[in-house]
Amino acid sequence: MAIARALATRPKVLLADEPTGALDTRTGAQIMKLFRELQAEGVTLIMVTHDPDVAAQGKRIVQIRDGKILLDVPVEEWQI
Secondary structure, X not given: OHHHHXXXXXXXXXXXXXXXXXXXXXXXHHHHHHHHHHHHOOOEEEEEXXXXXXXXXXXXXXXXXXXXXXXXXXXXXXXX
């Protein structure tokens, strides 16, 4: 429901904090598909996740610890 509310205003930037964290695998995959569609429409998506499989579906990986950026690379260069 939170994602639906966030999309109601057609934002140019969407912030998603653990968007698949409390979902079953199938629903999580549907959310990630929706996010890819939104990206294709030009929406900028900033997602926070602890799930490496979800993170790998993005375009960039930025790892932050204790307020410091430890890594900022295209997903193709990311190694877990």
